[in-house]
Amino acid sequence: MSRLKTVLVLCTGNSCRSQMGEAILNHDLAGLVRAISAGTEPQPKVADGAIEALQLAGLPTDGLHPKTVEAVMDQEIDLVFSVCDNARETCPIFPRPVPRIHVGFHDPHGEPLERFITVRDDIRARLVPAVRNALGL
Numbered sequence: 001m002s003r004l005k006t007v008l009v010l011c012t013g014n015s016c017r018s019q020m021g022e023a024i025l026n027h028d029l030a031g032l033v034r035a036i037s038a039g040t041e042p043q044p045k046v047a048d049g050a051i052e053a054l055q056l057a058g059l060p061t062d063g064l065h066p067k068t069v070e071a072v073m074d075q076e077i078d079l080v081f082s083v084c085d086n087a088r089e090t091c092p093i094f095p096r097p098v099p100r101i102h103v104g105f106h107d108p109h110g111e112p113l114e115r116f117i118t119v120r121d122d123i124r125a126r127l128v129p130a131v132r133n134a135l136g137l
Helices: 017-028 048-056 085-090 113-135
Strands: 005-011 033-039 079-082 100-102
Touching: 005 017, 005 113, 017 033, 017 048, 017 113, 048 113, 079 113
Parallel strands: 005 033, 005 079, 079 100
Antiparallel strands: none
């Protein structure tokens, strides 16, 4: 049996968009990929709006917490997916060559819950097909 492909969803703060991407990929592509997320400058906690938006869609949020990209560097990553321009520009060099793709998403921090929901739906609509395509799933 082959191992799951590991997708790193990378953002700056690892508190919203990358966390939503991790939860969505782990749900929508369960059995095909293992998504993890990290940030180049992680915040202390996941944004409340991100957690609420995920829960409203019936997506699991247990275990979501910000982490540094250094914390995941030693894992066998098959694809790095950056979701903000800053993370794309500051993406570190991994120990082995890793394909990278970038799709920017709006940062809803400080905005009403409706904006988090809009970003959640945008991530689901664009991230899942992009990962499927990039990994040939």
